[in-house]
Amino acid sequence: MTGPAPLPPVTAGSLAFRLAVAAIEGRFVLQTCCCCGHRPYPPTEICSVCLSGDLEWRDLEPEGEILAGTAVHSPIETYFHPYVPLPVVLVRLAGGGSLLAFVAPGREVRGRTPIGLRLSAAGAAVFVAGDAHGTQPFGGLSVRHGSDHRLDSPDPVSAAERLTAALIFHGIAHTGRHEMDRSFVEAETGGRTISIRIERTKADL
Amino acid sequence: MPHGDYRDVVLTTPVSIPYERFSERSAQWWLGCALKNLLVDAGIDKTDIDGLAAASFSLAPDPVVALTRQFGMSTRWLESVALGGASGIVMLRRAARAVEAGDARIVACLAGGTNRPGLFRDVVGQFSAASRDAVYPYGSGGPNASFALITDHYMRKYGARRSDFGKICVSQRDNARRYPHALMTKPLELDDYLNARMIAPPLGLYDCVMPCAGAEAFLVMDAETARNAGLPAVALVATCERHNGFPDDPVQDRLGIAADADAFWGAAGIRPAEVDFVQTYDDYPVISMLQFEALGLCGQGEATDFVRNHDFHIDGTMPHNTSGGQLSVGQADAGGGSLGIVEAVRQLTGRALGGQVRNARIGVVSGFGMIAYDRGLSTAAALLARA
Structure with a gap:
């Protein structure tokens, strides 16, 4: 390959960033409405059943049922091109609601399946069907308890930097310093740390 | 003919601006061409159009109302319908009621836009939260x-x-x-x-x-207006x-x-x-x-x-x-x-x-x-x- 590798898309909004934090912490969480118990997804600030604005992130059983599947052969983002075809499934959660998930590499999924929450190389949270506890999400960084940052990408350092940039971008832009620091601490306790150059990035910001 | 839900509302003047896979032109250009064709085909003046409805994903950063300035129009009714594949019928519905109510006499409905390499990516990636x-x-x-x-x-x-x-x-x-x-x-x-x-x-x-660049357009008015203008019309x-x-x-x-x-x-x-x-x-x-x-x-x-x-x-x-x-x-x-x-x-x-x-x-x-x-x-x- 010549030239710099294409960057992964950085697209998550502030609410979805909470999922990224959970992915770093090795948890499987979704929002639950404090008033009616509904579990909306994608992330929202208003319950679509009772219109309560009081939602909290709660741990769930990491399991769902496959409703439909495809594989992305033609990604819009060049970043994904080396990984095609990318198996993607629509998963129905036991308590209602459905989510998109990658399929864990080498797994066949049908019927009831475990679901894990991982961090992509873009710093976005992604669900992975077929493997609730694995450490190798497709094509991206795995930052989890007790694991090193590791990736399928040929340039771990720059990928780590990408993750850092994504986290700092999301942390400062959307959730504030406090949230950001906490997530970094979690990331750092996971083993060898990704080099997070907060000072430099603060200056950049 | 069926009796229907509308009082003498008609559609006239179907316009299609031939599509291109990619275009360096703006959405404003495509919609402007559609408007021009509406006027020419209907044989009416720009000032005859007092209502404007438009649907496009590629006008940004302009809102639809900016089209009135660009096209030199002063309308008394405007509708921006950001509903993609449902936008044509929804524009038609809004325009029909406006015509029935007398809020507008002739409404131009414009839909379309441009397609530059990379534009589709921007639209898809940020289509909704x-x-x-x-x-x-x-x-x-x-x-x-x-x-x-x-x-x-x-x-x-x-x-x-x-x-x-x-x-x-x-x-x-x-x-x-x-x-x-x-x-x-x-x-x-x-x-x-x-x-x-x-x-x-x-x-x-x-x-x-x-995805490509192009535009479609039609006029909405009452049957009598269409008859007086000699326009072939279709009833809603x-x-x-x-x-x-x-x-x-x-x-x-x-x-x-x-x-x-x-x-x-x-x-x-x-x-x-x-x-x-x-x-x-x-x-x-x-x-x-x-x-x-x-x-x-x-x-x-x-x-x-x-x-x-x-x-x-x-x-x-x-x-x-x-x-x-x-x-x-x-x-x-x-x-x-x-x-x-x-x-x-x-x-x-x-x-x-x-x-x-x-x-x-x-x-x-x-x-x-x-x-x-x-x-x-x-x-x-x-x-x-x-x-």
Whole structure:
């Protein structure tokens, strides 16, 4: 390959960033409405059943049922091109609601399946069907308890930097310093740390 | 002629600005050309138009109202309809009531936009917060991946086969080969369809609409105004509109139109089978099949048999997307939501640019759009009749 590798898309909004934090912490969480118990997804600030604005992130059983599947052969983002075809499934959660998930590499999924929450190389949270506890999400960084940052990408350092940039971008832009620091601490306790150059990035910001 | 829901509201002056795969022109240019053509074809002055409705994804950073300044218009009524594939029918509905109420006398409805390399990526990646957070990170397949899941589910549930979708695509291509503005005119056989490269299984190349630049437009006014101007006109009979229909369906396999279909046909006083043609929003063939069902042309889950039992060519048993639909003409931004309306007006005035449906008296047009997460949120339908 010549030239710099294409960057992964950085697209998550502030609410979805909470999922990224959970992915770093090795948890499987979704929002639950404090008033009616509904579990909306994608992330929202208003319950679509009772219109309560009081939602909290709660741990769930990491399991769902496959409703439909495809594989992305033609990604819009060049970043994904080396990984095609990318198996993607629509998963129905036991308590209602459905989510998109990658399929864990080498797994066949049908019927009831475990679901894990991982961090992509873009710093976005992604669900992975077929493997609730694995450490190798497709094509991206795995930052989890007790694991090193590791990736399928040929340039771990720059990928780590990408993750850092994504986290700092999301942390400062959307959730504030406090949230950001906490997530970094979690990331750092996971083993060898990704080099997070907060000072430099603060200056950049 | 059916009695209908509207008092003498008509559509006139179907305009299509020939599509281009990519364009360096702005959306403003495409919509401006459409407006100019409306004026020339109708033989009216810009100042005769006192209402403007527009639908486009590529006007940014301009809002629709900026078009009035750019086009040097001073209107007393304006509507911006950001509903993609449902925008054409919704513009028509809004304009019809404005004309009935006297809020506007002649409304120009414009739909379309431009397509620069990279623009589609920007639109898809930021289409909605839900898409951005919960769809795009999954390989950035865009609408192809989302509709692949809907198609896969439909096949599993109702036993549709790829060849059923292929039949729709192939007959539309045949229809498109008679329409002068289609971008895709190469003959398409079912084997070509089945053997095409996969985009997102079960969707192959010919299942996926091709984004392009272009514009569609029409005028809405009352029948007397059209008569006085000597304009061939088509009557608006009945319409419906539904957003986020059937939200509890785990995967979209019913369109919101189904919730309103009884009232829709009841207002018209005719049965679905009496239409002379149907124009659906065909970004993917499964969506056309869901429209057949929701409109009541067949029952829920019965579109597979409906497809197998009908011929969709211009001279077939149920002429469908008679100018070729978006799958062969191209998807010109939000213009796709007006392609079927413009074609229906031409058919019902006996002025088809391509193949003419013989003695077409009444036709139904439906729209679908805005896939904000796992399903299209907006659906609409309109019944039009020879005036």
